[in-house]
Amino acid sequence: MERISWDQYFMAQSHLLALRSTCTRLMVGATIVRDKRIIAGGYNGSVSGSVHCIDEGCFVIDGHCVRTVHAEANALLQCAKFGVPTENADIYVTHFPCLQCCKQLIQSGINTVYYAEDYKNHEYAVELFKEAGVETKKVELDYLAVDTNYKAKNDFIKSLFNKMESLQSDKQEFAELKKEAETLFKL
Ligand SMILES: [Zn+2]
Ligand SMILES: [Zn+2]
Numbered sequence: 001m002e003r004i005s006w007d008q009y010f011m012a013q014s015h016l017l018a019l020r021s022t023c024t025r026l027m028v029g030a031t032i033v034r035d036k037r038i039i040a041g042g043y044n045g046s047v048s049g050s051v052h053c054i055d056e057g058c059f060v061i062d063g064h065c066v067r068t069v070h071a072e073a074n075a076l077l078q079c080a081k082f083g084v085p086t087e088n089a090d091i092y093v094t095h096f097p098c099l100q101c102c103k104q105l106i107q108s109g110i111n112t113v114y115y116a117e118d119y120k121n122h123e124y125a126v127e128l129f130k131e132a133g134v135e136t137k138k139v140e141l142d143y144l145a146v147d148t149n150y151k152a153k154n155d156f157i158k159s160l161f162n163k164m165e166s167l168q169s170d171k172q173e174f175a176e177l178k179k180e181a182e183t184l185f186k187l
Contacts, residue, residue, distance in 0.1 A: 028095050
């Protein structure tokens with residue numbers, strides 16, 4: 001049994017939250033952490049009780065969907081709603097924060113921003129984070145870390161390929177399938 005790392009655990013939580021997003025433009029999830037405890041979470045969505053982009057389509061002005069509250073903002077606002085301090089907390093986000101979220105995170109006293117994917121990383125946001133002393137660290141989600149069956153799956157795929165090789169299947173087809181499996185299962 002291998003224990004999941006803190007980084008992977010919090011990043012996985014953000015990816016889970018992203019699946020609740022209601023804006024079809026981008027599925028984003030954010031988890032705020034203090035002292036290795038999850039204190040809030042958020043995803044891209046409209047204000048509570050309003051219509052969702054997934055039902056009504058996005059409300060686009062100047063190329064941006066104006067209906068949604070961003071995941072990072074939603075997580076911070078959850079803290080505001082329930083009176084939870086965010087000073088010296090960290091945030092795990094599926095995508096690099098936009099300029100607006102960047103400013104909000106700095107103002108909330110967030111220490112470190114862990115993000116899984118680069119996303120139109122705004123030069124000014126990068127500069128503001130640096131100026132404020134907020135660290136940004138890329139932590140990609142390792143899907144295998146959250147898959148409790150990955151060892152069994154890997155063994156199965158490997159044995160399948162060994163069998164195929166011994167059956168002398170079409171060389172080209174075999175190579176293609178093997179490459180796909182290696183990418184998918186990180187063999
Ligand atoms: Zn939208
Ligand atoms: Zn944002």
